Amino acid sequence: MVPELNVLGLAIPTHGFFVGLGVLVAAVVFTxxxxxxxxxRYENLVAVTGALVGGAIGMRLSGWAAQVDLSGLPSLAAAWEFGSRSILGGLLGAYIGVLVAKWLIGYTERTGDLxxxxVALGMAVGRVGCLLTEAPGRPTDLPWGITAPVTTPACPGCVAGEAMHxxxxxxxxxxxxAFLVLLWLRDRLSAPGELFTLYVAGYAVFRFAVEFTRANETVWLDLTRPQWFLVPALLLLSVRLAYNWRRGRYDSPRPEPRAARLTSTSN
Incomplete structure (x- = not known):
């Protein structure tokens, strides 16, 4: 584990560094x-601001929600300061933040394609921080399993020194x-904004599956909190995908008729 990085003589938390780097990378790709x-246009800058604010709030509040149990509730202030930084909570918060920001300025254009x-590339960078600072996963006999030192944060079901996912x-x-697939798809969808829907759906399916290899604690029916969060999300996404599919919103844009192209060229 690498809890801190030494940058120009300064000790910087590894997780925070890569999260910040991921946000920077995402901003560059968005621009x-x-x-x-x-x-x-300035409306998109407002949307980005809403995503950043909403994402920060969602990550912190999801850390508070993850601690809720019958033995007592932690204070909201303490959870804000020390709560786990949930990616799922951050994504949900960012999505709501964009919607609120656009509503406040009366901006109705779809921004999901942007x-x-x-988000995909920013997440890839941010997860490097998780790889270097958090318990990797559950025990495995696969040849690519990795081990973690005794100082690794609590890892339910893991044994120090044992290979883990x-x-x-x-x-x-x-x-x-996902980033590469999205670049390939971005000009191949007829409905604006649906690129983000496909990304979220793909990530939701992947995240539900990968949770079986993660070190997260199971809470009911051998499923983790993120998986229970994803169950209704997957149902809603399935309905939306089926609805859009039937209406051809994932079809490639139809090419412009040759006659129309010749007319526009001559003009």
Whole structure:
């Protein structure tokens, strides 16, 4: 584990460093995508601000929710300061933050296509911090299992020195692959904004599956809190995907008729 990085003589928390780097990378990709699509405008800056604020709030509040049990409730202030930084809570908070920000300024244009590739690559970078600071996963006999020192934070079901799933490596690989697929799909969908829907759906399925290799505590029916969070989310996403599929919203845009192209060229 690498809890701190030495940068120019300064000790910087590893997890926070890579989360910040991931946000920076996402901002660069988002800016490049807005320029590519000719959508550089202040409304999108407001949407990004809403995503950052909502994501920060969602991560902190999800840390508080994860601690709720019958033995007592931690104070909201303490959870804000020390709560776990849940990726799922951050994504939900960022999504709500964008919606609220756009509502406040009366901006109705879809922005999901701008966010999807940026979020995927930013998540891949941010997860490097998790890989270097958190318990990797549950015990495994697979040849690529990794071990963690005794100082690793609590890992339910894990034994110090025993090979464990490199669950964060799985997620980094998924996010990098998702980024490439999203770049390939971004001009191949007829419905604006649905690129983000496909990304969230793909990540939800992956995250539910990868939780079986993670070191998270199971709470009911051998499922973790993130998995129970994802159950209703997956149902809603399935309904939306089926609805959009039947209406052809995931079809490639139809090419412009040749006659129309000739007319526009002659003009």
């Amino acid at each position: 490049a995508e807005t320029r590519r699509r000719g959508m550089v 966010f999807a590739p940026a 490199p669950s964060f490596v799985y997620e980094i690989a998924f996010q990098l692959l």
